[in-house]
Amino acid sequence: MNRTAVIDRKTTETHITIRLDLDGRGEQTIATGMPFLDHMLAQVARHGHFDLSVEATGDLAVDFHHTVEDLGIALGEAVSQALGDKAGIVRYGAARVPMDDALASVVVDLSGRPFLVFQAPQLKGGRVGDFDLDLVREFFQGLTNHLRANLHVQVEYGQNLHHMAEAIFKALGRALDRATGLDPRLSGVVPSTKGSLA
């Protein structure tokens, strides 16, 4: 079974192309025009064992905001498309990932009901190079809405902003790897007593 997606999303503000294989080996080619975000998306692919290629051009000269939000949207659409009707998936995933001084957790339910809880006040107003860390939340909001998932993101503690952000994206990869994984005991049944996760 092929669990892949190709997304080509074009607006007046951004143009994003994503190729995704949920059952990959963590190989990535990522070029968003924002090297820090490239580094973060590479963590999702690596630790989610996804093959992921992302190309984005956007109105970065205005602000990184549109491109970051649209990347969240496009990645959500890609994962959603690759999952199809979600038959046989684990559905839930949780990961706590340390990075030196920082500890972050991501818990996901691929429920079909978008809801984001984002508790990372440490990032507020922070920057890594030219990347505004308030945009991490915008990325996750776009992802949540278009993956139609329940996502809980928390930075438990940390000192270094780069480490806290990176721990979040690594945890996202691990949690998504688990949630999108196939459970052979389900033999293709959708894991909901309603019979649907659409």
Ligand SMILES: [Mn+2]
């Ligand atoms: Mn790093």
